[in-house]
Amino acid sequence: MRQIHRNIFKPDCHGELARESRLLRQRSGGGAYGIDLRDNALKVLPNVTLEELSSIPDLRVRLAGNPWRCDCNIEDMLIWLAKHEFVIDRFNLTCSDPARLKNAPLLTLIQSQLSCWSNAGDAMDRVLEPSYVFLGMVLALIGVIFLLVLYLNRKGIKGWMYNIRDACRDHMEGYHYRYEINSDPQLANLSLNSDV
Secondary structure, eight states: OOOOOTTTTSTTOHHHHHHHHHHHHHHOSSSOEEEEOTTSOOOOOOHHHHHHHHTSTTEEEEOTTOOEEOBGGGHHHHHHHHHOOOBTTGGGOBEEESGGGTTOBGGGOOGGGSBOOOSHHHHHHHHHHHHHHHHHHHHHHHHHHHHHHHHHTHHHHHHHHHHHHHHHHHHHHHHHHHHHHHHOHHHHHHHHHHHO
């Protein structure tokens, strides 16, 4: 078995895979060619990669040991695995994410088990989640600054509170004296007669 260059599956380098697969097709005079992608931290194979791998005759692929993320992005890969037998270790491929599907064999998964953001509300909640965290941090910072200002100005606030208390007390005492004066009917008559 011959091997494709080991840096072929770097992110966003599907053009390299296409060039390498053309080289494999040109060299295929007989015998099987192999691609060993075991233990490469692959989470999903994009459709372009699946098409390229499908177009190489007499190919044998090994994919075990990769942490496959079992969500909507892996649907096409599951269909591809079921159709093509040239993936030698396809029965040994298991999910690593999400936690509820950890170690579940890929070939036994059905679409309803995959965690997909089917409705817009769920997707929007996922998008807004970081902004809620940021908003909470900003509000906490504002609260801390407010408490700091209160602490630093505590003497001024204390004097202001005493002034308000004294003003309220004077105001209430004024009502109290008026009530006492007007409560005695004889005094009320006296005050009326004295005016005349």
